[in-house]
Amino acid sequence: MTTDTAVSRIRAVRHRLAQEGPPWTRDRADDFPTVTVPERDGDVLRDLLIAEGVATVVEVGLAYGSSALAIGEALLAVGRPDPRHVVIDPFQDSVWRNVGWDQLCSAGLAPITRLIPDWSSVALARLVADGFVADAAFVDGSHRFHEVFVDFYFLRKIVRPGGLILIDDDRVPSVRAAARYYEQNLGWTPIPGAFTGGTLVVDGDDSAAEPVTRCNAFRLPDALSEPPFGDFQPFGPCGH
Template identity: 55%
Template sequence: MNSIGQPDAGAGADRVAAARRELAEHGPPRTPEGAPDFATVSLPGRDGDAVRDLLMQEQAGTVVEIGLAYAGSALAIGEALLRTGARPPRHVVIDPYQYTAYDGVGWELLCGAGLGDIAELVTAPSQRFLARLADEGFSADAAFVDGSHHFHNVFVDLHFLGEIVRPGGIVLLDDVGWPSVGAAVAYFETHLGWRPMPVASADPGPEPADGRPRIGAYRLPDPRPAPDFREFRPFC
């Protein structure tokens, strides 16, 4: 990865912010036939702001993201990485459907915003690739999870992110109000000491129409606990 100096980082962050606004106002440059609807799968602008602000507050320098789609959350993460001035920033994006369901649109938007030097796209399933990262001793400051919403896949993603994200780091999840996602993270709260964190946007806007919270954030314990299996408790 290339190092980014402080002066260039500021200009780069403004360029990413402009790309985020363009995407929010006009949508992606194209929607591949049969691809999921942009408004349905893309992170709303206010939630993207909340993700960006929390990562900046944490001074995150390395972030793992699961799910790229149309790059709404990826642009917010990239903006945060540039504004923190991390040297070198690193953004690992995992999406096995980027070149099938989405025809590479999200990756094109990310690179078009100037983030190709700090981001890398992995098209392997997250449940397999995260295991490889953990085996390699890879360490991240934070992670953002918006991939499969099946309970078993979310659970496996969180298990490996618990090893990859440094002690005291944070894990954010989209659609945490969905029962399958909320149930998975509840295990890590109950048994592994993940602590919920407040997530707020400077422009909160209207509440979601279905009443479900959109974003959840969790602080990982430091040090990591080693729970006794004989003390297992129901978690949802």
């Protein structure tokens, strides 16, 4: 199968998922559109990864598989040898009935994808211990502050210096606060306009606020370093 044919197959599965939804969803109102990364954001995610020339990507959270399909499309489109996509989701079987994994298989992405059915705090620590290195990460797992914070802690050790950390639901206060710590204290640099063209959401609970992009992107510093504890900077959403 040629690269163009493989990419076309993935795009067809992505578009069908966006238009028709998955064959099964949880018994919750509007669960698929609420949980899944919209197709337009997937397109932006794909294009960012292609521009980065990625060969290896780590993803936290699989659910219905929309972002994973976009990442897989990017990896094949870049065309580097031995592309690898590591996806971590402890609930893919028990909660999601493997619907996201089935989407990846139907798109022909199983050969380049490794699904780790474990908590991200455990799986990411194991990847660090194994010396695993990625070009980028996409984070869309638990939105609890302490769990997002731990995901970021390990991912800064996994993603190569100068690589990308891409975040869904960045404007959820718990997620934003966690990212803010790394921005304020560890040199993560926001990439302005990275998700222009993606979905817009209202920042936090302020209905009068100007809409912002649902996803956000950060570039890691060119070297991994640990600042002195005395240099700690407050990191709340509003700097407190």
